[in-house]
Amino acid sequence: NQTSNIEADDNARLYELWYSQKFIGERLAFRIGKLDLGHDFMVSSVGLNFLNASFSWPILADNxxxxxxxxxxxxxxxxxxxYTLSRQWNFLFAAADDNPIGAPFINMKDPWNQNRDPSGTRFNFNTGALFFGEVHxxxxxxxxxxxxxxxGYFDTGRFPDQSDFRKSHKTNWAIYGIVDQTLQHFGRKTELDAF
Structure with missing residues (x-):
């Protein structure tokens, strides 16, 4: 697990490249390309005020x-x-490659696998698909x-058994919840929030 959400190896890499289009009076937004799903899924807007990995992409998906x-x-x-149904309701869905650079699940020499794709231009489609869904x-x-x-997310790939890495299991999934709530306003520009 990285110690910070701004930590990475020293490389010039292709990070994101995408095309976006809106439909149905801008209520449906479609995006395709090389994406960071952490911008849209499993993210607390209050937690983003902190520069460390504890409050951005959670350890659940990280591990x-x-x-x-x-x-x-x-x-x-x-x-x-x-899809924006109303001011109160948003629905998000994503389908992605589950293993961006095709690295093994466990790699003791390079735990973050960044050195397998230092340029960010390697595309792997060999291990499975990853699906995310979220309601706001x-x-x-x-x-x-x-x-x-x-x-929640569902991954169709194969994963090592946590008690015996020589065994593997097909599919992986999780369900999660996130709450961002303002507790108190102090004047016009200051507030106390919880997440």
């Missing part, structure tokens, strides 16, 4: 997916859809804004 998942500095070919609900309680997210 559960290939290459720590398709997030900085290793991104993946993907399609992402966002926004609501004010006594004038205090809150955002509640429920999501």
């Amino acid at each position: 559960d997916l290939y290459d720590q998942g398709p997030v900085s500095p290793v991104t993946t070919p993907a399609i992402r859809l966002r 609900y926004r609501r004010q309680i006594s004038g205090r804004q809150g955002t509640y997210k429920l999501g």
Whole structure:
């Protein structure tokens, strides 16, 4: 696990490259390309104020997916859809390659596998597909804004057994929830938030 969400090996790499289009009065947003799914999924907007890995991409996906998942500095070919039903409700879906650079799940010499693809131009489609889904609900309680997210992912790849790495299992999944809630306003520019 990296100690910071800004930590990466010293390389000039292709990070993200995508095309985006909006439909249905801009309520449906479609994006395709090389994406960092950590911008849209499993992210707390309050937690992003902190510069360390504890509050960005969570340890659940970090230890559960290939290459720590398709997030900085290793991104993946993907399609992402966002549908805005109303001011309160958003729905997100993504389909991506589950192993951006084709590295083994466990690599003791290079645990982050960044050196297998220092340029960010290697595309792997050999291990499986990764699907994300997330629902966002926004609501004010006594004038205090809150955002509640429920999501999950499903990976079709093969993963080592946690008790015996010589064995492997097909598929991997998780369900998660995220809450960002304003607790108190102090004047016009200061507030106390929890996540």
